[in-house]
Structures are given as structure tokens and as C-alpha cells.
Amino acid sequence: MPVVVAAARMVTARVRVLTVRHARRDTLPPFRGGAHTLLTLPDGTRRAYSIASDPARAEAWDIAVLREGHGSTILHELPVGARLHATHPQHGFGVADGAARHVMVAGGIGITPFLSMLPALADVTLHFCARSAAEAPLLAEARALAGDRLVTWFGARRLDLAALFADAAPGTHAYCCGPARMLAAFRDATAHWPDEAVHSETFLGLAPEAAAAGEAFTVRLARSGEVLAVPANRSLLAVLREAGIAPEASCEGGACGTCTVQVLAGTVLHRDLCLSAAKRSRVMMACVSRGAGELVLDL
Numbered sequence: 001m002p003v004v005v006a007a008a009r010m011v012t013a014r015v016r017v018l019t020v021r022h023a024r025r026d027t028l029p030p031f032r033g034g035a036h037t038l039l040t041l042p043d044g045t046r047r048a049y050s051i052a053s054d055p056a057r058a059e060a061w062d063i064a065v066l067r068e069g070h071g072s073t074i075l076h077e078l079p080v081g082a083r084l085h086a087t088h089p090q091h092g093f094g095v096a097d098g099a100a101r102h103v104m105v106a107g108g109i110g111i112t113p114f115l116s117m118l119p120a121l122a123d124v125t126l127h128f129c130a131r132s133a134a135e136a137p138l139l140a141e142a143r144a145l146a147g148d149r150l151v152t153w154f155g156a157r158r159l160d161l162a163a164l165f166a167d168a169a170p171g172t173h174a175y176c177c178g179p180a181r182m183l184a185a186f187r188d189a190t191a192h193w194p195d196e197a198v199h200s201e202t203f204l205g206l207a208p209e210a211a212a213a214g215e216a217f218t219v220r221l222a223r224s225g226e227v228l229a230v231p232a233n234r235s236l237l238a239v240l241r242e243a244g245i246a247p248e249a250s251c252e253g254g255a256c257g258t259c260t261v262q263v264l265a266g267t268v269l270h271r272d273l274c275l276s277a278a279k280r281s282r283v284m285m286a287c288v289s290r291g292a293g294e295l296v297l298d299l
């Protein structure tokens with residue numbers, strides 16, 4: 001969809017919120033809380049961003065952009081009135097059906113998907129972690145939505161994830177969105193929880209050099225029988241692209257869940273930040289994960 005930047009404001013020293021509208025219509029497509037969109041930037045790269053506004057507000061979406069690399073710099077410098085392309089909402093993360101209670105943990109810019117989830121929820125606690133209140137993006141919005149259900153953890157006041165998730169109460173679902181270190185700690189803290197009660201999202205994946213590095217391996221394509229070599233300094237995604245059969249990709253750092261490939265056989269060395277343990281038994285993220293020896297892919 002063509003969208004236009006209708007307004008922009010800095011909400012912290014490093015986070016800019018863009019308000020986008022459809023370029024030709026009065027409303028944008030409906031979405032459920034937690035959804036994200038893939039923006040195509042003026043240089044052709046695509047980046048995933050949570051829609052941080054209330055799903056009931058159909059005329060515009062708020063998208064918060066942390067300045068942390070090439071794509072985000074473009075969005076920080078984009079003038080009001082500029083045009084972009086946005087996909088229809090993608091729903092990989094959101095409020096779990098049938099959950100009675102929700103415990104959410106946001107780290108910094110990771111607050112964004114929760115802002116669109118909160119309006120639909122009654123029994124929820126949102127833990128918001130940041131270096132300081134000044135560096136906590138959209139804090140006022142989180143306060144307005146969550147009220148006394150918001151618990152802030154700034155500076156030296158640290159959230160103990162292991163203690164928070166020590167008890168896996170039936171009906172309670174755990175959610176986390178934040179940087180890789182927080183997600184790893186969240187995964188450890190909820191390792192004893194049922195897989196379907198644990199949800200995480202991040203758009204901050206591995207750096208490009210780290211995403212491409214590892215041991216060489218091969219992939220056999222089940223549909224054509226072709227065998228492709230993935231050298232030590234390239235990602236599976238890059239090799240599949242060269243062969244003209246790559247899946248869609250966005251973050252290229254193992255974070256967004258876009259570049260899924262079905263695995264039929266072989267040992268996968270998973271390095272993503274987005275797949276649950278159950279999904280890891282069937283699929284891999286081509287941008288960061290690798291194989292030990294040969295993998296057979298459903299391609």
C-alpha cells in the first residue's frame with residue numbers, strides 16, 4: 001500500500017514516531033493488537049515495525065523507529081509528506097486467544113506492540129524496562145493505557161525475570177518484546193512454561209556479519225533434487241536468493257519471522273530470536289540459521 005508520512009515527532013533522543021496514512025484512502029486496513037507492517041524504504045530495503053497505535057483508530061498508524069542503523073536513519077530523516085510502501089498488517093504476535101491473564105515485558109522500543117494490544121485487555125500487567133524514564137519511548141502512552149497495571153523498571157531498578165515467571169499459573173500467558181539479551185533471559189525464565197503460553201517478538205536481530213558467519217553446510221532441495229553449498233561466510237538466504245528461490249525477508253537478523261523455510265531432514269543450528277521450540281522442530285529462519293552437514297528443505 002502507498003502510505004504518506006502525515007506527522008513525525010521525536011519521543012526520546014533516539015526514537016522518532018511516524019504517523020502514516022493511506023496515500024489514497026481515508027482508512028488503513030484493520031489489524032489486531034501486536035501486528036507489524038513491513039515498510040519499503042526509499043532505497044528499496046524493507047524493515048518490520050510494530051503498529052503502535054490503537055486498532056480502533058483506522059485513519060492512521062503510529063510507527064516508532066529507534067535510530068540504530070541504516071534503515072532507521074532513513075526513517076529518522078524522512079520529511080512529513082514523504083511516501084513509503086507498507087504491507088497489510090502481519091499477525092505473528094498478539095493477544096493469545098483464550099488466555100485469562102497476561103504478563104508482558106517490554107524492553108525499550110519493545111513497548112510498541114503492547115501499545116496496540118492493551119486496549120483489548122483487562123487482566124494484564126505490563127513491565128516496562130529502560131535505561132531511564134527519558135529513554136523509555138512512549139511512556140506517557142503506556143501509562144495512559146495501562147494505568148496502575150504498568151510497572152516501570154528504570155536505571156538500577158532491575159526486573160528479575162526468573163522470579164516473575166517462577167510460577168506458570170494455568171491461563172496466564174507470558175509475552176516479551178525487547179533486545180536479544182532480554183529475550184534470551186525471558187526464554188530461560190519461561191523454559192518450564194507450556195510452549196503455547198509463551199510469546200516473544202523482536203525486530204533487533206543479529207548484525208549482518210554475525211548473521212552470515214558460521215560453518216559451511218549443504219542443502220538439498222526436495223522438489224528439484226538440487227544440492228546447494230552454503231559457504232562459511234554466507235547465509236542460507238543469500239544462497240537461496242542466488243538460486244532464485246529465496247523466501248521473503250525483512251530484518252535479515254533472525255528477528256522478524258519472515259524468511260521461514262520448512263525443513264524435512266537434517267540438524268539445524270537455530271540462531272533466530274523468533275521461533276518457539278515447537279516451531280523449531282519443523283522450520284528454520286534462512287537469514288541466520290545454519291545446518292550441521294546436509295539439510296533437506298521443502299523447496
Ligand code: FES
Pocket residue numbers: 248249250251252253254255256257258259260272274285286287288
Ligand atoms: S528476515 Fe527476519 S527472521 Fe529472517
